[in-house]
Amino acid sequence: MRRMTARPANAHQARLLKLLRDGGPNSRAQLGDQIDLSRSKLAVEVDRLLETGLVVADGLAASRGGRRSHNVRLNPGLRFLGVDIGATSVDVAVTNAELEILGHLNQPMDVREGPVAVFEQVLSMAAKLRVSGLAEGFDGAGIGVPGPVRFPEGVPVAPPIMPGWDGFPVREALSQELGCPVMVDNDVNLMAMGEQHAGVARSVGDFLCVKIGTGIGCGIVAGGDVHRGVTGSAGDIGHIQAVPDGRPCACGNRGCLEAHFSGAALARDAVEAAQQGLTVELASRLEANGTLTAVDVAAAAAAGDATALDLIREGGNRVGQVIAGLVSFFNPGLVVIGGGVTGLGHNLLAAIRTQVYRQSLPLATGNLPIVLGELGPTAGVIGAARLISDHLFSPA
Amino acid sequence: MRRMTARPANAHQARLLKLLRDGGPNSRAQLGDQIDLSRSKLAVEVDRLLETGLVVADGLAASRGGRRSHNVRLNPGLRFLGVDIGATSVDVAVTNAELEILGHLNQPMDVREGPVAVFEQVLSMAAKLRVSGLAEGFDGAGIGVPGPVRFPEGVPVAPPIMPGWDGFPVREALSQELGCPVMVDNDVNLMAMGEQHAGVARSVGDFLCVKIGTGIGCGIVAGGDVHRGVTGSAGDIGHIQAVPDGRPCACGNRGCLEAHFSGAALARDAVEAAQQGLTVELASRLEANGTLTAVDVAAAAAAGDATALDLIREGGNRVGQVIAGLVSFFNPGLVVIGGGVTGLGHNLLAAIRTQVYRQSLPLATGNLPIVLGELGPTAGVIGAARLISDHLFSPA
DNA sequence: CAACTTTCTCCACTCACAGGACAAAGGAGA
DNA sequence: TCTCCTTTGTCCTGTGAGTGGAGAAAGTTG
Incomplete structure (x- = not known):
């Protein structure tokens, strides 16, 4: 399957993508109730999203007392990779565009072995998830590391427990290996985003x-x-x-x-x-x-x-x-x-x-x-997927 | 003088007002360099602001190598009142729309005497500033109190050092007395805003x-x-x-x-x-x-x-x-x-x-x-003026 | 006085968007 | 089965926002 490269063209489209991500498949009419746009304008933007392939038709919904609505949903083939690197273990998960976990692996690991060794392991875990039929490639990846990160560049800075990572271009390196956009953040921030997206927060x-x-x-x-x-x-x-x-x-x-x-x-x-x-x-x-x-x-x-x-x-x-x-x-x-x-x-x-x-x-x-927390070990990987989806579902 | 009642009609006008507030009088051309709008559209919005009276013409600027520009500035008759209530004293100041202090009074006072007594004092200080020719009335007032505030309503909540103020409708009461919009905040927040606007921050x-x-x-x-x-x-x-x-x-x-x-x-x-x-x-x-x-x-x-x-x-x-x-x-x-x-x-x-x-x-x-801090005792009143001007210079 | 700059205004064109008319599709009662 | 009502989706037109260019107005420099 060819990976998606499209991004929302404007704030409306970004808003719609996030509504579909957080609320699941939905009709134009119901989307209209959640967004401040006229029916006609909304229809135009939905059509444009359908053209990009980010969104696909999803059949007819049950009637609510009148004509049945045509549902749309995020492309079910979209795949995000969530990586949560801890001090002593690493979690890797694949999600769909709605950030539901389709597969999840956890392995012990010592972050002090440095970025090269760790990435090798992460990539092999990602490959394992890929060949298991869950994904043929990834549309984006989020990754959390246990230390401070210069966020815009996606580079760890002066991390006390992982000295070998200082200044290593995590974002760039992983993006090259995976061939998709990557965002990097502190693992704790990702846990917070995970609980915010799907947990107690x-x-x-x-x-x-x-x-x-x-x-x-x-x-x-x-x-x-x-x-x-x-x-x-x-x-x-x-x-x-x-x-x-x-x-x-x-x-x-x-x-x-x-x-x-x-x-x-x-x-x-x-x-x-x-x-x-x-x-x-x-x-x-x-x-x-x-x-x-x-x-x-x-x-x-x-x-x-x-x-x-x-x-x-x-x-x-x-x-x-x-x-x-x-x-x-x-x-x-x-x-x-x-x-x-x-x-x-x-x-x-x-x-x-x-x-x-x-x-x-x-x-x-x-x-x-x-x-x-409600999500336990999945909070980090969900947060990672959320991070990259927030990025990709924003106007370019 | 009749007080101004107009508010910016859109985000562009709000932006322009804040540019004029923070940067002083300026020409359309230079404003255009600081805002993402075409010259023509900008001219339209400036004209509308001139109509409302919030902005006035301010003569010709020196040439920058070509035709001299027509400057505009915030109406020099606008007056904001900044009030900073401390535990043991109160500061009251009058500013213009550019938040320059035109007059400043400070008096000892015990906040525990309660809102009624304190307001009497504040109002008499404001009146003193008014009759001194600095203002004939106020277009808005900001006020800081030494305790937590439910910000949207402008009401102190459970303030430890001023128990008599709990739940007192500061915003509403002062707004009635002064006949102008009022915003209330914690005194420390106002100090921060003051230093942010005109001080070290x-x-x-x-x-x-x-x-x-x-x-x-x-x-x-x-x-x-x-x-x-x-x-x-x-x-x-x-x-x-x-x-x-x-x-x-x-x-x-x-x-x-x-x-x-x-x-x-x-x-x-x-x-x-x-x-x-x-x-x-x-x-x-x-x-x-x-x-x-x-x-x-x-x-x-x-x-x-x-x-x-x-x-x-x-x-x-x-x-x-x-x-x-x-x-x-x-x-x-x-x-x-x-x-x-x-x-x-x-x-x-x-x-x-x-x-x-x-x-x-x-x-x-x-x-x-x-x-x-750079502003000393004026930080609070400048912050107070900034608070109300931020409010009034936002779309209604 | 000519050539160049900067500022400002005017105008035509495009695009975003709302809102209404209308068609399509369904439900419920007579 | 027919009629009336509801909901959904599409089409069309009008309005206003905004861009970009032409050109006039007003300066400066040599």
Whole structure:
């Protein structure tokens, strides 16, 4: 199949494409109710979209008491690739133009191996999805990396946990390999966009999305748009001081949030506790696997292990304290907690909520839901697909 | 003089009005260079603006090598009122449509006396400016209050330091009294808008404006627009925890930033130090005036008093620590420090800078100026005038 | 005084868009 | 089955937005 190259010619067409993406197949009449255009003008624009091939006819809809309408929908052959590169694993998914996931792969990987090795793996995963019949090529790809990105160019800048990527032209390189347009963003921002598109943050204009994985980051959505900051490092809350004169952090300071709570810190603390003989539960798991992760801590807590519970609570308190400050500052309408450690579930959430509701002003917390993300590991790839579709569904 | 009631009829006219406001009198030709419109269309819109009276002819400009151009400018008779209500004083100013201050009054006042008493004072100050020949009436007014505001309605909500104002219809009441459109906002947001319009933040799209007066607040500008949060309480950083288990705060928590550093906290600490005999300088001032303010501390520090210097440094460290967190989170392109305590000047700034540059990530601080506000006490009233002019210079 | 520049106005043409008339297609009751 | 009503989609015309060029008006420079 030949790939689509067309782009919307004007703002109306862009609007229509996004309505069809977010609302599925629809008739001209119903589209007219959602857009400020006359029936005649709308028909013209729809016809033009049909000519480009971005949109196709989709049969007759059921009658609503009169003549049946001719539905249109986004070309069902369109394929987006969503890539979410984490610190220790990579997710690759294929979606259709409505951003529904058609296939999804996840593989462990070390981002420190550098862009060349990682891209090799990403491309082979993409190829696997392609030969499985889900796609014959891609119309666009979005990719998230665990560090700051100079957004317009799609280039990582000074990423602490992936030094080899500094300045690597991710967008350009991937675009050449895949032969389609590519957009690059921070993985946390993509998670926020994912939850905004299809998760708990639907229809919320101002929210924070805190991702607790190997590290900690925060996606900021203000007025419906992601706030990236002047150098693309906005949301980098892992190195906010959480404990005065606290633990030394890899960044050179002391007491950083990340040094006290994150997937990595939690695992380290769990091993320590097990070795000190504080917890049989964790000790036996340590003996069995040779190492511990957040998953072990979650399981131990679920089994009633007091030490594991304490670790989670203490961590939640730290994160909650920082989030409380951010809530006072930003006054969001929603806080989403996501990332690898969401397996810690309700215990973590409870600790965070306690801190935020206690420390922030009532006006800011009065009607502030603090919830777990809904999409889990798919948030990132959905956000990636959303990123590229937002780009392609805008006038050229 | 009859007041203007016209508003721009479309986005082009709005754009032109703002160009004339920010750039002063100008010719059609030069306006055409700054706006994406053909000469002919532009001429039509300018003519329509001339008809409304918002814009007037302003004679011939000097030749630029050819025919001399007919300048136009905003009607020089337009008058905006800018009101900045602080915790302990009120500023009222009159500006022209180009937001130049024509007259400015400042009076002490206690905001806790409630809206009725305060408005009486504001109106009498406005009347004083009016009879002095600066204005015969106002075309619009902007007003800042020291607390959260439900922006669309112009109503303060749950303001901690001015409980009597909760729910008072400031916008409606003042609009009735003055007989002109009124917009209401948080005083810190207006300070940010002031510095953005005419101060250090010109041409910066993302910045923070920290106002340290009786309390502490932070104006947030993202993508050129003020971020107010979902309940209008964004930027309320005075109650972020700065010291774990620190001093008790009026809000009920402990260790809030405001409890450790602000105009009020600094004065209290200075009195304490004087009474403990730690500083001759401050003690003699205390004896002379019966009380101490931030101004006394600044003077003592300037005179070389070590205790005063310590107070300033310690306070700057506290604020700096909080700002460091906000910088990591928001990644601004500029941080402006303003408010009553800017008299503390370079000592304060040095302490803040030290903390931010040490604690935030290099990528976020690499090219981040941290400077004092340029406009001093006029920032608020200029911001207020800017607020109402932005409103009136938008299509109705 | 001639040649060149810049500014401003006028006019013709194109395109975007609204809104109404009308045809096509269906439903529901008599 | 027929009639009336509803909904959908198309066609056509009128209006206003906007461009671009021609040319007049007003300067400067040599």
